[in-house]
Each structure stands twice: as structure tokens, then as C-alpha cells.
Amino acid sequence: MSERRTEILLADGSVIADDWVWLRLPESTEPQKKAAGKPVLFRVTGETAAPPDVVAGVAVPVTGRVLLPLPLWLARKDELAARVAAGEIGVWIDSFEEPEALPESLADLNALPVIGLHFPRFVDGRAYSAAFLLRNRYGYKGQLRALGDVLRDQLFYLRRVGFDAFALREGLDAHAAAASFADFPEVYQTSTDQPQPLFRRA
Amino acid sequence: MYRYNDYDRAIVKARAAQFRDQTRRFFAGELSEDEFRPLRLQNGLYIQRHAPMFRIAIPYGLLSSQQLRTLAHIARTYDRDYGHFSTRQNIQFNWIPLEQVPDVLDLLADVEMHGIQTSGNCIRNITSDPYAGIAPDEIVDPRPWCEILRQWSTFHPEFAYLPRKFKIAINGAEHDRAVVRCHDIGLEIYRNAGGELVLRVFAGGGMGRTPIIGSVIRDGLPWQHMLTYCEAILRVYNRYGRRDNSYKARIKILVKALGAEEFARQVDAEWAYLKDGPSTLTQAELERVAAHFTAPAYAADAGGEAELTARAADDRAFSRWLARNVREHRQPGYRAVVLSLKPTGKPPGDADSATMYAVADLADRYSFGELRVTHEQNLVLADVRAGDLHALWGELRKLGLATPNIGLLTDIVCCPGGDFCSLANAKSIPIAQAIQERFDDLDYLYDLGEIELNISGCMNSCGHHHVGHIGVLGVDKSGAEWYQISIGGAQGNDAALGDVIGPSFAADQVPDVVTHLIETYVAHRTPEERFLDVVRRLGIEPFKTRVYANVASAKRAKEVEHV
Numbered sequence: 001m002s003e004r005r006t007e008i009l010l011a012d013g014s015v016i017a018d019d020w021v022w023l024r025l026p027e028s029t030e031p032q033k034k035a036a037g038k039p040v041l042f043r044v045t046g047e048t049a050a051p052p053d054v055v056a057g058v059a060v061p062v063t064g065r066v067l068l069p070l071p072l073w074l075a076r077k078d079e080l081a082a083r084v085a086a087g088e089i090g091v092w093i094d095s096f097e098e099p100e101a102l103p104e105s106l107a108d109l110n111a112l113p114v115i116g117l118h119f120p121r122f123v124d125g126r127a128y129s130a131a132f133l134l135r136n137r138y139g140y141k142g143q144l145r146a147l148g149d150v151l152r153d154q155l156f157y158l159r160r161v162g163f164d165a166f167a168l169r170e171g172l173d174a175h176a177a178a179a180s181f182a183d184f185p186e187v188y189q190t191s192t193d194q195p196q197p198l199f200r201r202a
Numbered sequence: 203m204y205r206y207n208d209y210d211r212a213i214v215k216a217r218a219a220q221f222r223d224q225t226r227r228f229f230a231g232e233l234s235e236d237e238f239r240p241l242r243l244q245n246g247l248y249i250q251r252h253a254p255m256f257r258i259a260i261p262y263g264l265l266s267s268q269q270l271r272t273l274a275h276i277a278r279t280y281d282r283d284y285g286h287f288s289t290r291q292n293i294q295f296n297w298i299p300l301e302q303v304p305d306v307l308d309l310l311a312d313v314e315m316h317g318i319q320t321s322g323n324c325i326r327n328i329t330s331d332p333y334a335g336i337a338p339d340e341i342v343d344p345r346p347w348c349e350i351l352r353q354w355s356t357f358h359p360e361f362a363y364l365p366r367k368f369k370i371a372i373n374g375a376e377h378d379r380a381v382v383r384c385h386d387i388g389l390e391i392y393r394n395a396g397g398e399l400v401l402r403v404f405a406g407g408g409m410g411r412t413p414i415i416g417s418v419i420r421d422g423l424p425w426q427h428m429l430t431y432c433e434a435i436l437r438v439y440n441r442y443g444r445r446d447n448s449y450k451a452r453i454k455i456l457v458k459a460l461g462a463e464e465f466a467r468q469v470d471a472e473w474a475y476l477k478d479g480p481s482t483l484t485q486a487e488l489e490r491v492a493a494h495f496t497a498p499a500y501a502a503d504a505g506g507e508a509e510l511t512a513r514a515a516d517d518r519a520f521s522r523w524l525a526r527n528v529r530e531h532r533q534p535g536y537r538a539v540v541l542s543l544k545p546t547g548k549p550p551g552d553a554d555s556a557t558m559y560a561v562a563d564l565a566d567r568y569s570f571g572e573l574r575v576t577h578e579q580n581l582v583l584a585d586v587r588a589g590d591l592h593a594l595w596g597e598l599r600k601l602g603l604a605t606p607n608i609g610l611l612t613d614i615v616c617c618p619g620g621d622f623c624s625l626a627n628a629k630s631i632p633i634a635q636a637i638q639e640r641f642d643d644l645d646y647l648y649d650l651g652e653i654e655l656n657i658s659g660c661m662n663s664c665g666h667h668h669v670g671h672i673g674v675l676g677v678d679k680s681g682a683e684w685y686q687i688s689i690g691g692a693q694g695n696d697a698a699l700g701d702v703i704g705p706s707f708a709a710d711q712v713p714d715v716v717t718h719l720i721e722t723y724v725a726h727r728t729p730e731e732r733f734l735d736v737v738r739r740l741g742i743e744p745f746k747t748r749v750y751a752n753v754a755s756a757k758r759a760k761e762v763e764h765v
Contacts, residue, residue, distance in 0.1 A: 042445035098441075123240055123323070125363025129440045132360055137475060153224060153233075153241055160359035184216045186209050188353040189429075189481070191360060196480050197429075198353070199487040202209060 008145070009155075011164040013178040018167070020065045020090060020114060022147065025050045025058060025072070042124050043096035067092050067116050067145075074105055084111055092116030092147055099130040103138040110141050117163070119148040128161045135162035135192045152177035156184060162192035203264045203572055204349045204494040206314045213356070217318060218311045221245050222304035229301070244324055244362065246317025247303060248624075255622065256295045256303060257320040258310060262330040262348040262372075263291035263575040267562040270573065272313045274558035276306055284554040286618055287543060289666055290369070291329050291575045292320055296622050318356060323364045323451075325355035325436070329371045331379040332576040335495060336538055336584050338530050342391040342399060344374035346492040347428065350483065354429050361436045365443035366451035368436070369408075376695075381577065383407050383416045383697040384669060386453045387435060391425070399425040405435060405465065406457025409663035413699045414454040417462035419469060425488070427473075429481045434473035438465070497533070498570040498585055504535025506589020513592050519606075522648070523595055526606040535588050539569075541581040541598060542605040542613065546638040549631045550616040551579030560601050568594050577666075578615050578654075580608065611653045611720070612638045615666055619659030619676065620683065626659030628676025628683035633657055633712050640713040641720075650720060653733045654693070669693045671734045672719060673700045674712060685712050689719060689745055690737040703746045705755035718749045 008018045048071065049055075055071045060080070067090040073080075083089050090112050093099050099117075103109045115134060117127035127146070134140040145165040146158050152172060159181060168174055188198045206214070221241070228238040246257040258273070265273075273293055277285050280302055281295045288294055298306060310316055320327055328348045335343050351370060355361070361368070370387045371380040382388025388404035401423040407416025423431055435453075444450045457465045514521040529538040541561065544550050553561070561581060565573045568590050569583035576582060581603075586594060598604035607613045614637060617623065619630030634657055641647055656670030660677075667673030673688040684706040691700030707715055722745045723733045737745065 040446045044444060044446050045442050122237070123363050124445060125323075125361070125365075126441055126445070128360045128363065129437050132437075151237060153237070154363075157357075157359035157362055183220045184357065185212045187359075188213075188356055189358055190479075198209060199484065199490070200480060202207075 007168070007174050009166040009168055009174040009178060011159050011181070013175075013181060015174045015178075020067050021061055022067045022092065022116070022167075023058070023060065023069060023072070025069050026054060042120060043094075045096050045126065046098060047096050049094055049097065064088065065090065065113075067114060070094070070097050070102060074101060077105060087113050090114030090116065090143075090145075092118055092145075093127075093130060094118045095120055095124045095126045095130075099133055099138075103134075103140075109134075109138055112142055114143045114145055114165075115140060116145045116147045116167075119146065119150055122149045122151050122154055128157065131158075131162040132192060152180050155180040160187065160191045160193045203266060204261070204345075204491070210314070210353075211311075214311045214314065214316050214318070217245075217316060217357075218304065218307040221307060225300065225304055240322055240363070242300075243322035244319055245303075245307070246320035247300070248321060253297050254300050254303070255618075256298050256306070256317060257288070258293050258295070258315060258317050259320045259327045260292050260315075260575050261352050262328055262334070262345060263332050263577075264345070265573050265575065266313075267565040267571045267573070269313045269315055270558050270562040270565070272309060272315070274555040274562065276309060277558065278555040280306055284552050285558070286549070287551040287553065287575050287579050287581070289577045289579060289615060289617070289664055290327060291332070291577055292327055293575070294618070296618070321367070322362075323366050323368075324362050325358065325364075325368045325370065328352050328355070329369070329380055329385075329577060331373055331375055332574040332582050333379060333529065333538060333584070334374065334574075335497070336531050336533070336536075337375050337379075338532050339376040340374055340532065341376065341393060342374035343492070343495055344372040344380070344391060345495045346488060347372050347374070347389070347391060347425075349491050349494070350428070350487070351432070354432070354481075358436075361440060364436075364440055365445045366448065366453075368439070368453065370432070378693070378695050378697070381666070381669065381693045381697065384409055384413075384666075384693075385416065386439075387432060388416050389428070394422055401425060401428060401431075403431065403435075405469075406454040406462065408452050408454045409666060409668045410452065411449055411661045412452075412454065413663070413668040414458060415697055415699065416454075417457060417465075419457075419462055419466035426483045427477060428483060430476040430479060431469070431473055433476055433481065434469045437472050438468050442468075498572075500533045500536060500585070501587065504533075504587045504589065506535060506587055506591075510588045510591055520592060520595055522644070523604055523606040524591065526608045526610065527604070528591065531585070533585070537586050537588055537591060539583045539586050539591070539594060539598075540576070540608045541583065541603040542607055543580050543603070544607060544613050544638070545602050545605045546612065546642050547635060548602075549618075550614050550634050553581075557601060557603070560597075561603070564594065564597060578613065580613070606644070607647065609652045609654070610647045611641050611650055611655055611716075612647060613654075614638065615654070615656040615670065617658050617664035619657070619665075623659060623664075625662055626676060627661075627678035628659050628685065629709070630657045630659040630665060630674075630676060633674060633676075633685065633709060636710075636713045637716055640717065650724070651732055653720075655716070656691075666693075667691070668699045669697060670700060671732075671737070672716065677706055679706070683709060685709065687712075687715055687719075687749075689742055690734065692734055701742050703742050704750060707753065707755055711753050714753050715749050718752050719745050722748045 247254040371385040373380040390402040403420040404416035574582040616634040620626040656667045657674040658665035658667040669691040686706040688700030
């Protein structure tokens with residue numbers, strides 16, 4: 001299963017054509033879980049995305065730039081070494097997966113031109129922390145891309161924690177959305193974009 | 203109190219403009235209800251039974267008279283002439299149409315107020331001791347610390363979409379008046395043996411569906427590390443708090459599941475990366491913020507004590523008010539005065555616009571133009587001269603704000619309940635009123651002494667029923683409203699959660715239940731024991747036995763029906 005996106009909004013407000021294929025694992029066929037009578041919206045941190053046989057069965061496109069799901073990358077990275085060297089491999093991490101697994105899996109995280117972080121719904125805020133960790137703890141300098149339910153009114157925060165590319169949910173106007181980068185003239189606290197708190201700058 | 207600088211002002215104005223545009227896009231159909239919901243929540247707007255409920259932040263309960271006048275103006279112009287002071291030291295309006303909220307936000311921004319992060323799954327308004335800066339038992343004034351945390355948490359980009367809401371409270375006195383043990387993070391500031399300011403950090407406390415008293419996860423933390431340590435807690439929670447089930451999403455469930463020790467270890471592991479980093483607080487920043495909270499220009503020879511003693515001696519009503527509604531002050535010749543928003547017959551915590559305007563004037567005339575909101579839903583004039591008390595009492599009596607019931611049974615803490623709130627299982631205000639009517643005899647109330655009674659209309663516990671000496675909780679049973687009663691809860695240094703006495707009751711039985719609880723207390727007490735002390739000494743059994751021998755619970759009523 002793959003999905004091709006046509007537009008990516010960048011942190012400077014420009015919009016570019018996407019030349020990456022976002023490869024996804026097959027949708028789970030398990031029945032929807034329920035807790036206290038309500039459907040479970042989000043998976044608990046640390047759950048596995050898919051059983052090993054499902055991951056093994058996914059076909060990776062043999063040419064072009066591909067954004068791979070983390071479990072697939074972890075299981076099959078050895079066979080992809082040449083394509084990593086060619087700059088054709090990126091990895092995306094789901095909201096319930098721990099981002100630490102990625103830097104632990106290769107010598108140089110910056111060999112990946114793109115890392116994606118997925119928002120199953122925009123209210124699942126785990127990827128904000130994942131982005132912060134990848135940028136600040138693991139020194140990732142490449143493109144950090146927000147995937148999934150990525151909307152206009154979260155862009156200011158997303159950029160602050162370290163995202164610099166946004167695959168907005170289909171149907172949204174990326175040029176109009178870019179206005180939200182300017183929502184606030186100043187910020188109090190540190191994050192990836194601003195290593196000094198206001199009280200050390202003002 | 204803290205006054206905005208140009209940065210603060212620009213940020214709050216930008217927020218008002220941002221929400222105006224979001225509201226416009228919502229009405230234009232560009233934002234769906236699901237997309238708009240967290241945006242409006244983080245500006246204080248719930249959709250309620252009548253209109254959106256609009257919650258305005260009163261940071262750590264501090265208000266200027268000018269701000270109160272703006273709130274009065276909003277009540278009069280945009281609402282039905284009243285507002286409700288909440289248990290989180292905020293104010294709520296119930297009738298402002300969504301279309302008008304952006305205009306109200308502009309008015310609020312002009313007086314350095316807003317609805318930022320007063321609901322939603324983010325870091326909420328920081329709460330604290332309403333007697334900060336004046337309490338005789340204060341070790342450290344908590345207000346600068348509250349303000350520093352307020353700024354840090356405002357629009358924190360990483361923590362705006364947490365698993366669930368997140369509440370922080372700070373106490374700086376010997377007696378905890380901020381309920382720090384029932385917050386997601388509770389901070390106590392004190393001086394260690396070496397005289398240095400340090401923090402005791404509680405985490406994982408909370409009320410709601412699963413009430414838990416917080417655990418100390420760190421003690422003796424030097425003050426410079428307050429923000430980095432909180433950041434570490436929030437990051438662990440944001441990543442590992444449960445998002446599969448909203449009933450288990452609060453940090454208390456995570457702390458309980460891991461155990462406080464393991465949770466503390468994970469926080470420490472995260473903190474190791476942040477410690478001594480740029481967010482470490484500086485002496486200069488502490489001084490900058492603390493400079494906003496200096497003592498007002500107290501008269502060195504305020505005097506008035508002799509006159510006060512004389513007046514109290516020959517006026518029983520006045521002396522009663524002094525005993526219940528006036529508190530000791532650090533500054534000789536001054537007192538703090540509690541304005542009771544709990545007269546019989548009015549919803550606890552409500553104030554109409556005329557009252558708000560009048561209180562603002564009294565604050566200007568008697569208390570340096572400032573006032574405080576307590577989490578027991580009363581107002582405080584914090585700096586009143588002893589010699590002014592009699593005159594102020596006269597003014598407050600005219601306004602209906604001098605009911606001498608602070609800390610007594612009728613000083614009921616109560617959420618808006620089913621009359622207003624769409625989350626509620628049951629009404630709470632009529633229950634409060636029925637209890638107030640039952641116990642309207644002041645002599646009897648005095649004789650009963652301190653009793654805290656708290657009512658919540660649902661498990662969300664806005665009325666803090668878990669920590670009431672008597673707690674009343676509205677529950678829904680097949681569409682009918684019932685009330686579960688607990689006793690033995692307490693706030694403060696020995697905070698405790700109440701024990702449920704048994705099956706629940708119908709609304710009209712609740713005053714009878716309270717009567718039997720009180721009579722059990724009276725029968726067993728020694729002269730110096732409060733209600734809570736007797737519950738602690740005897741346990742719930744004698745109370746339970748007497749109540750169920752005399753009042754038919756819902757379960758019994760049902761059984762009788764089916765015979």
C-alpha cells in the first residue's frame with residue numbers, strides 16, 4: 001500500500017512537490033478494541049504496529065525515494081544499505097512507536113534525508129515530543145515531516161518543536177495554512193526553534 | 203500583582219486575534235466541529251446546555267479592581283448579568299454566544315486577561331494559596347513561582363495535546379491551602395536546613411473518577427530547576443500517559459501503574475538531559491518577577507486594634523463575622539477579609555454584575571485595589587486595616603457578602619452541576635440550597651464548628667467532593683439523579699479522600715442524610731473535636747448506621763417498590 005502526496009508545505013511557507021513515496025503497513029484486520037464501552041482511538045505507546053510476517057510481506061518499491069514504516073526499516077535495513085547510501089530511504093514513525101529505536105538502528109541518523117512522524121489524529125500529541133527528541137537528543141538535521149492528520153491550527157507548535165515539512169491533510173490549502181506560522185510574535189519557553197527562554201533574551 | 207510587559211501584551215493580543223480568525227473559519231465551514239473543539243477548549247469554551255460555557259483565567263486567583271470591573275461589564279453586557287467563581291480560582295460565564303466571544307477576548311486582553319488553557323488537554327491555570335504574601339505561616343511567597351510557571355506553560359508547543367488535562371498547584375506556607383496533594387503536579391516551596399529555597403514535588407494526585415493522593419517524587423530540588431524538572435515530568439507523561447482510554451489518561455494512572463519510584467526514575471533519566479540547560483531559572487528572572495509581588499504601602503502605624511476590640515465586645519454579630527470571615531495578617535494592624543459568596547438561597551460562588559462593581563470599589567477603598575479568589579469560591583480583600591473592619595462590615599452587609607459562615611457547614615463548595623453543565627449526572631446547586639436552608643440557624647452552625655461540605659454533579663469532581671469532610675456526588679442511575687455521600691475527606695497537609703458511606707440517595711433525602719451525619723457527630727464529640735476529627739477517631743460505621751437506620755437509600759427504595 002502506498003500513497004503519493006503531491007504537495008509539501010515547508011517551514012518557510014513555501015510549497016513544494018513531493019517526490020517521496022509514503023509506504024504504509026496494511027491496515028490491521030483486528031476488530032476495533034473497546035475500553036469502558038468507547039472505541040479505543042489511539043494505541044498505547046510501545047505497542048507493535050504489525051506482526052513480523054505482515055512486515056516481511058510488504059513490497060518495497062525498487063526505485064525512487066521511499067519513506068518506510070519503522071518496523072519495516074528495523075526488520076530489513078540490511079537489504080536496503082545501498083539505497084540508504086543513495087539517499088533514497090527515509091523512515092516514518094507512528095505516534096505509538098518510540099523514536100529511540102531509529103537512532104539506535106543506524107550509525108548516522110543523518111544518512112536519512114527524511115524522517116516522518118505520524119499523527120493518526122491531530123489531538124494525539126506524542127509526535128511533538130518525538131520531534132523534540134530527534135532534533136535535540138539525536139541531532140537529526142534532515143527533513144522532519146509531519147504526516148497524517150496535519151492541520152493548519154497546529155502549525156505554529158509543530159514548527160517550534162522541530163518539524164520543517166508538513167504533509168497537510170488532503171483538501172487543505174497549504175498556502176493559506178502557512179499564515180499560521182505567524183500566529184504569535186514571541187514565545188516564552190525554549191524548544192527546538194528557540195534554545196533560549198524569553199527571560200534570557202529580553 | 204503581576205503586570206504585563208510588552209511581550210506579554212503582544213502574546214495575549216495575538217491569541218485573541220488567532221481565535222477570532224479560528225471562529226470565523228469555523229462559522230465559514232472551513233473548520234469542522236472536531237477540529238474546532240480543542241481550539242475553543244484551549245480558549246476556555248465548552249459547549250454547554252445553554253450556550254458555550256466560557257472560563258476566564260484568574261492566574262493563581264489574583265484580580266485587580268479594574269479586572270473585576272471588566273468582568274462585571276462582560277456579565278452585564280454579554281451574559282445574563284452574573285458570573286460563577288470556580289474551585290480553580292477562575293470565573294465562568296454561561297450565556298455568551300460563541301459569535302461574541304472574540305469581542306469579549308479583546309476586552310479581556312485590554313485588562314491583561316484571557317481564557318488561555320482554561321480547558322482542554324493542556325497545562326491549565328496554575329493555582330495557589332489565596333493568602334499568598336500575607337499569611338502569617340508563609341515561608342515563601344508562591345506568586346512569583348506561579349507566574350514563572352504560567353509563562354512557561356503558556357503555549358508550550360510540546361504540551362498542548364497531552365493525553366488529558368494537567369493541573370499544577372503551588373504552596374509556600376506551612377499549611378497547604380492549595381491542595382497540592384490533589385494535583386497532577388503539586389509544588390511546595392520551603393527553605394532547607396541551609397536556608398536555601400527548595401521544592402518538594404508531588405506528582406500523580408488528582409480527583410475525578412479515580413481519586414489519588416499525589417506521591418512525592420522529588421524533595422529538596424533547588425529552585426533553579428523548577429522548569430526543567432517540570433519539563434521532564436511533562437515529557438514522560440506526554441509520551442507514556444495512556445491515550446487508549448480517556449478515563450485512564452491522567453498522569454495519576456501512569457504514576458500508579460509504574461509506581462512512584464519508577465516514575466521518578468524515568469523523570470530523572472529525562473531530566474538528566476535538561477538539568478542546568480537554558481531553562482534553568484536565574485536569580486535575575488526570579489527578582490524581575492518577584493518585584494511585581496512586593497507588599498503594598500502599608501501604614502506603619504495602622505492601629506485600630508483597640509477600637510476593634512471595643513466594637514467586637516459590644517456587637518455580637520460583628521464579633522461573629524470577625525471570628526469567621528476575618529483572618530490574621532502578617533502585617534500588624536491589617537487583616538484579610540473573606541467575602542462570603544455563600545448566603546442561603548444563592549448558588550455558591552455566583553456574583554452578579556452589581557456585586558462585582560461594588561466589590562471592585564471596596565477593593566479600591568479598603569484593600570489597595572486588589573482581591574483574590576479562593577478555591578472555596580469566595581472572594582478575599584487581603585489588606586484591610588483593622589480600624590476599617592467595622593465600616594467594611596457595614597458595606598458588606600448591605601451587599602449580602604457578610605454571611606459569617608466561612609469554614610462552616612453552609613460555606614458549601616459546589617460545581618454548577620446539571621443546571622448548566624452538560625457533563626453533569628445530576629444537579630448540585632439545588633442540593634446546596636436545600637442544605638443551606640436546613641442549617642440556616644447561625645447559633646447551631648457555630649456550635650457545629652468547622653465542617654467542609656463539597657458537592658460535585660459528576661465524577662469530574664469540580665466540587666472537590668473527595669476532599670470534603672462531607673462529600674456529595676451526583677450519580678446517574680438509569681436516567682435518574684442520585685447522590686452518593688462520603689465522609690472523612692480533607693484538604694491540607696493531611697489531605698485525605700473521603701469514604702463512601704453506602705448506597706446513594708434521592709435529592710430530597712440529602713438534607714436528612716446530612717442532618718443524621720451531624721447528629722451522629724454531636725452525639726460522639728468531645729468539646730474540642732471537629733466533625734472530621736470524630737470521623738477519623740470512630741471511622742464511618744456509627745455515621746453509616748445512623749443514616750441508613752433513618753433514611754431509605756435508593757437501593758432500599760427500589761427494593762420496597764419491587765415487593
